Amino acid sequence: MSEQAGADEHLPSDVHAVRDALVEWYEADHRDYPWRRTDxxxxxxxxxxxxxxxxxxxxxxxxxxxxxxxxxxxxxxxxxxxxxxxxxxxxxxxxxxxxxxxxxxxxxxxxxxxxxxxxxxxxxxxxxxxxxxxxxxxxxxxxDNGNAVVDTNVKRVLYRAFDVPDDDDAFEATARALLPEGRSRVWNNAVMELGGVACEKTPDCDGAQCPWREWCSAYQSGDFTAPDVPTQPAFEGSRRQFRGRVISVLNEYDELTLDELGPRIRVDYAPEGEHGREWLRGLLSDLADDELVAVTEADGRTVATLRR
DNA sequence: TTCCCGAGAC
DNA sequence: GTCTCGGGAA
Structure with missing residues (x-):
C-alpha cells in the first residue's frame, strides 16, 4: 500500500456532506478580491x-x-x-x-x-x-488543475475541525483527501476563505456562520488551540485586558456558556487547560463582584450575561 | 560526489 | 512562503 493509506482517518464518515457544506457556504458569499475574477x-x-x-x-x-x-x-x-x-x-x-x-x-x-x-x-x-x-x-x-493548498490557515482549520495532528504529512494527506476531485479552484478558494473569515486565530464560528460547526471538534469542545497560536500570550496578558474582552464579547451576545465565551476571550482557551473553565470562572467571579456581569447556573451549565 | 534536511535570510 | 547554505547521510 502507499503512504496515502489512511489519509482520511481524521475525516468524518460523510466527507461528501462536509465538502458540499463548505462549497455552498463559499459560493453563497465571499470576499470579492479582483484576482478571484480572473483565470x-x-x-x-x-x-x-x-x-x-x-x-x-x-x-x-x-x-x-x-x-x-x-x-x-x-x-x-x-x-x-x-x-x-x-x-x-x-x-x-x-x-x-x-x-x-x-x-x-x-x-x-x-x-x-x-x-x-x-x-x-x-x-x-x-x-x-x-x-x-x-x-x-x-x-x-x-x-482549476491543482492539488490541495496547505498553508498555515489550512493547517489551523484542519487541526481544529478534525483534530489532525500538528504534522506536515498529516495535514498534507488530510487536505488531499478532502479536495473534491477536479474542483481545486473553488475548493482551495473556499478553504482559505474559511480560514480567513471564520477560523482565524480568534475564531468567529457563529458570526461567520461556519458551515462545519456540526462536524467541528473545536466547536464542540470549546478548545480552539491551534498550531500557529502561541500557547502563552506574547506578553503576560494582564487580567485587566481579559476583563475588558469579557465585557466586550458579552456586549455582543445575550448570554454565553463558559465554553462559548472562553475562545472569544483568548485563543488558547481549553476547557480543562491552564486557562480553561477554572480560570474563566475566577475571572467572571471578579466581574460579578464588581456587578458588571451576572453568572448563573442553569441545568448544570454556567452562563454569563452582561449586567445592564 | 550527490541527496536530504534543518536553520536562517529575504 | 521560498530560497540559499552548510553539515551529515548515502
Whole structure:
C-alpha cells in the first residue's frame, strides 16, 4: 500500500456532506478580491507573490497598479529589473527579492517556454520563486488543475475541525483527501476563505456562520488551540485586558456558556487547560463582584450575561 | 560526489 | 512562503 493509506482517518464518515457544506457556504458569499475574477495565470501569480508578505487589503491597490504598468507576462519579462524592484519598494510590498523572482519567472515563461504557462503544479514549481504553495494556488485558480493548498490557515482549520495532528504529512494527506476531485479552484478558494473569515486565530464560528460547526471538534469542545497560536500570550496578558474582552464579547451576545465565551476571550482557551473553565470562572467571579456581569447556573451549565 | 534536511535570510 | 547554505547521510 502507499503512504496515502489512511489519509482520511481524521475525516468524518460523510466527507461528501462536509465538502458540499463548505462549497455552498463559499459560493453563497465571499470576499470579492479582483484576482478571484480572473483565470489569467500571470495575474494570478502576481497576486500570489504579493500576498505572500502583505495583507490582502493592501495588495489590491498594488496588484492593480502593477498590472496597469505591466499588463502581460511579456511586458514584465521585457521590463528592467530595477524598475520592477523599484515598484516593489514604492508600494511597500516587502522584501524586493520577490520582485526579482517574479521578474525572473516572467522571463522564464517568455524565453524558456515560448510564452506558454505550465498548467500543473510540477511545471509551475520550476518557475523562480514558485514553491509548493504558489504552484498549487496558480494551478488551481488559473487552470482549476491543482492539488490541495496547505498553508498555515489550512493547517489551523484542519487541526481544529478534525483534530489532525500538528504534522506536515498529516495535514498534507488530510487536505488531499478532502479536495473534491477536479474542483481545486473553488475548493482551495473556499478553504482559505474559511480560514480567513471564520477560523482565524480568534475564531468567529457563529458570526461567520461556519458551515462545519456540526462536524467541528473545536466547536464542540470549546478548545480552539491551534498550531500557529502561541500557547502563552506574547506578553503576560494582564487580567485587566481579559476583563475588558469579557465585557466586550458579552456586549455582543445575550448570554454565553463558559465554553462559548472562553475562545472569544483568548485563543488558547481549553476547557480543562491552564486557562480553561477554572480560570474563566475566577475571572467572571471578579466581574460579578464588581456587578458588571451576572453568572448563573442553569441545568448544570454556567452562563454569563452582561449586567445592564 | 550527490541527496536530504534543518536553520536562517529575504 | 521560498530560497540559499552548510553539515551529515548515502
Amino acid at each position: 489569467d495565470p500571470y495575474e494570478i501569480l502576481v497576486s500570489e507573490v504579493m500576498s505572500q508578505q502583505t495583507q490582502l487589503d493592501r495588495v489590491v491597490a498594488a496588484w492593480e497598479d502593477f498590472l496597469e504598468r505591466w499588463p502581460t507576462v511579456a511586458d514584465l519579462a521585457a521590463a528592467d529589473r530595477g524598475d520592477v524592484v523599484g515598484f516593489w519598494t514604492d508600494h511597500s510590498l516587502g522584501y524586493n527579492n520577490r520582485a526579482k523572482y517574479l521578474h525572473e519567472a516572467a522571463r522564464q515563461v517568455v524565453h524558456e517556454r515560448d510564452g506558454e504557462w505550465p498548467r500543473d503544479p510540477d511545471g509551475l514549481s520550476e518557475l523562480m520563486g514558485v514553491g509548493p504553495y504558489t504552484a498549487n494556488a496558480v494551478a488551481s485558480f488559473a487552470f
